[in-house]
Amino acid sequence: MERPARRRAPAAISRPIAERRGDADEPTLGVLEGFIGFHLRLAQDASFRSFAQRAGRHDLRPGRFAAMMIIHDNPGINQTALGRLIARDKSTITPLLQGLERQGLVVRRAAANDGRSFVLTLTPAGEATLRELLAQAREHDRKLDEIIGDRKDEFIRLLQRIVQDIG
Amino acid sequence: MERPARRRAPAAISRPIAERRGDADEPTLGVLEGFIGFHLRLAQDASFRSFAQRAGRHDLRPGRFAAMMIIHDNPGINQTALGRLIARDKSTITPLLQGLERQGLVVRRAAANDGRSFVLTLTPAGEATLRELLAQAREHDRKLDEIIGDRKDEFIRLLQRIVQDIG
DNA sequence: TATTGTTATACTCTATAACTATA
DNA sequence: TATAGTTATAGAGTATAACAATA
Numbered sequence: 001m002e003r004p005a006r007r008r009a010p011a012a013i014s015r016p017i018a019e020r021r022g023d024a025d026e027p028t029l030g031v032l033e034g035f036i037g038f039h040l041r042l043a044q045d046a047s048f049r050s051f052a053q054r055a056g057r058h059d060l061r062p063g064r065f066a067a068m069m070i071i072h073d074n075p076g077i078n079q080t081a082l083g084r085l086i087a088r089d090k091s092t093i094t095p096l097l098q099g100l101e102r103q104g105l106v107v108r109r110a111a112a113n114d115g116r117s118f119v120l121t122l123t124p125a126g127e128a129t130l131r132e133l134l135a136q137a138r139e140h141d142r143k144l145d146e147i148i149g150d151r152k153d154e155f156i157r158l159l160q161r162i163v164q165d166i167g
Numbered sequence: 168m169e170r171p172a173r174r175r176a177p178a179a180i181s182r183p184i185a186e187r188r189g190d191a192d193e194p195t196l197g198v199l200e201g202f203i204g205f206h207l208r209l210a211q212d213a214s215f216r217s218f219a220q221r222a223g224r225h226d227l228r229p230g231r232f233a234a235m236m237i238i239h240d241n242p243g244i245n246q247t248a249l250g251r252l253i254a255r256d257k258s259t260i261t262p263l264l265q266g267l268e269r270q271g272l273v274v275r276r277a278a279a280n281d282g283r284s285f286v287l288t289l290t291p292a293g294e295a296t297l298r299e300l301l302a303q304a305r306e307h308d309r310k311l312d313e314i315i316g317d318r319k320d321e322f323i324r325l326l327q328r329i330v331q332d333i334g
Numbered sequence: 335t336a337t338t339g340t341t342a343t344a345c346t347c348t349a350t351a352a353c354t355a356t357a
Numbered sequence: 358t359a360t361a362g363t364t365a366t367a368g369a370g371t372a373t374a375a376c377a378a379t380a
Contacts, residue, residue: 027248030240032233035304036311036319037214039326041229044211045254046330047204062208063347066199073197080361081194087212089349094363096347116356116361137202144203147332148325152203155325158315159206163213165314230370247338259371261340283338283379 040162051140063088065137067096068130071106071120078117105129207329218307230255232304234263235297238273238287245284272296 032038051062066086071077083093097120100106105126108118122130148155199205218229233253238244250260264287267273272293275285289297315322 027237027241027244027252029252030236031301032236032240034323035308036315036323036326037218037229037304037308038233039323039330040207040211040214040311042254043326043329044207046333047207050333051204061346062204066205069197069199070194073199074194077194078361085194085196087209088347090362091350091364092348111361114357114361118362134198137204141202141204143333144207144329147328148203151321151325154318155322156201156203156206158318158322159203159210161314162210162311163206166213166217166310228369245338255370256372257339258341258373263370278338281338281380285339 047140047144050143051137054136054140063096064100065133067093067100068105068122068126068133071122072127072130075121076119078111078119080117082120100126214307214311217310218304221303221307230263231267232300234260234267235272235289235293235300238289239294239297242288243286245278245281245287247284249287267293 029038048062063086067082070082070085074081079093079097080090083090097106097108101108104123107121107123109121111117111119145152196205215229230253234249237249237252241248246260246264247257250257264273264275268275271290274288274290276288278284278286312319
């Protein structure tokens with residue numbers, strides 16, 4: 001018996017899965033399966049969605065939360081430095097802070113020593129909101145901790161190394 | 168001598184770094200430092216940027232590349248199944264494929280057995296382009312491999328577990 | 335009734351460039 | 358000249374909902 005003729009895929013990439021498993025089978029990720037970058041993307045996407053869902057009720061998005069957290073930890077920080085910490089351009093920071101200020105969570109005061117920059121602090125309402133958000137974020141990250149298990153430190157170190165070395 | 172009075176941060180979160188290290192110091196990530204989700208976000212962002220920069224010359228974006236890769240590995244797949252594999256809604260797939268089709272990289276034929284769906288395949292030009300893109304992607308991922316080292320399999324397994332379990 | 339794909343629409347996130355004010 | 362911040366603008370990427378065609 002002769003197998004039906006099929007188009008051959010270029011050997012340089014990989015043979016189509018259909019040749020090996022039959023057309024009706026589950027689709028496959030193929031080569032992508034071995035790509036760190038691909039899995040990194042999917043994992044971040046899944047984590048983000050889970051976080052956003054939990055946070056939806058509190059108008060919490062990762063960017064807002066991270067900004068508030070950093071202002072809390074670095075009272076008096078300016079916008080450019082904040083942007084550097086979360087790897088975003090200053091033009092991205094402006095509307096983010098405008099939103100937080102409009103909601104009364106953040107105050108921007110003119111810096112005493114530099115007429116160009118603003119000094120950022122959380123208002124008492126901002127601190128209170130941050131406490132709630134942090135509780136949510138901790139729940140989220142506790143779930144990630146459970147998934148990662150006892151290799152958390154190493155896992156984070158690898159992620160940091162990606163940030164530093166991928167440039 | 169009396170230390171200057173400072174606003175106390177709520178004990179429930181953490182003390183401002185400025186209290187511990189002085190206002191002039193480098194800003195800190197504080198609590199975020201221990202959050203897997205935060206580092207996941209930064210790492211994916213850095214990886215994405217590096218990939219996009221390398222790819223810019225070839226009009227390669229992660230989404231386009233992943234779609235072509237999957238069509239290559241699963242010739243005859245339809246749009247909905249493709250969307251499932253990369254975790255995107257079908258309405259997101261439509262314009263993506265229209266772009267690839269307009270460039271002559273992908274063909275959509277009516278499915279023989281189902282009048283609703285399209286059968287996706289790469290054109291010869293698409294296969295050729297994919298080969299180039301794959302070379303780029305491999306370089307990118309080789310860099311990630313170097314960074315991650317001999318724990319690659321475990322690292323990918325953890326990322327996959329996040330996707331599966333975070334829900 | 336359920337599913338495939340398209341369209342209309344809208345929203346979030348982001349950056350570049352040009353600008354003002356200050357250093 | 359360089360830096361902090363704003364604004365105008367534009368572009369990727371994404372989803373929801375309503376729809377037509379088909380199963």
